[in-house]
Amino acid sequence: MWRATILTLFPEMFPGPLGLSLAGDALARGVWELETRQIREHGIGRHRAVDDTPAGGGPGMVMRADVLAAAVDAAAPADDPRPRLLMSPRGRPLTQRRVRHLARGPGAMILCARFEGVDERIIAARGLEEVSIGDYILSGGEIAALALMDACVRLLPGVMGEELSGQEESFEDGLLEYPQYTRPRDFEGREIPEVLLSGDHGEIAKWRRAEAVKLTRARRPDLLARKED
Structure with missing residues (x-):
């Protein structure tokens, strides 16, 4: 324990x-x-x-x-x-x-x-x-x-419901986490990115990775510099 x-x-x-x-x-x-x-x-x-x-x-x-x-x-x-x-x-x-x-x-x-x-x-x-x-x-x-x-x-076995939920968050891969969306599909004229609704898991993974890199570059360039060392 x-x-x-x-x-x-x-x-x-x-x-x-x-x-x-x-x-x-x-x-x-x-x-x-x-x-x-x-x-x-x-x-x-x-x-x-x-x-x-x-x-x-x-x-x-x-x-x-x-x-x-x-x-x-x-x-x-x-x-x-x-x-x-x-x-x-x-x-x-x-x-x-x-x-x-x-x-x-x-x-x-x-x-x-x-x-x-x-x-x-x-x-x-x-x-x-x-x-x-x-x-x-x-x-x-x-x-x-x-x-x-x-x-x-929160990382202890049996605490979080989804084991993978702790593996795709900010800092786990040296990057900030990608943006998250849920219903409704359209919120005040802002729509969920189409790729997330495509069902193509490969494309979704690529999009999330690219967004994580973009966010990290904009907000925490020091994290990217560490990954490149």
Whole structure:
């Protein structure tokens, strides 16, 4: 079973949207498992402090290495085979290739940071892999963790109804997905392309491929450049 353990200061944010639709149904059926752990349980002192002022000065607060180490060790002992992820805007961008790799594995332990981030020493000390979902800043790692889990869970066997539906989407072949159409045939003077109504699967496949390339060239030329490398 694919198992996710979330270390967070806000466990009530989970499962959130993952408790609905396909992911929620799969969670209820035991296809995957979600565990949340409150970092503050390992906090220091009477007030369970999890952060302190940054060394060298500066604004904000930094999450303490000793607190996070205790939280990680309790959630994922040394023999836990799951990768240890830290959601971070400075991490490597999450790609569909990485998502597929994670989905094939046993799951993940995901640390959701807050404030100005974490003490750098915890990253090396506990082998954390920093992962980013985009070049922007969120209030914390929870929303990023939800996005990562959603991307993984939908690829698990038994989650999506059509096995091929996950193979013809954006990024699966290094391209954005081709345009999709359905009834009505005519919508405000805009008609479904005739080739899609022809029944000629070979021509349909060629059209979809050409449209995917055209869209990718217009919107994400960087993806095409990677395919050509």
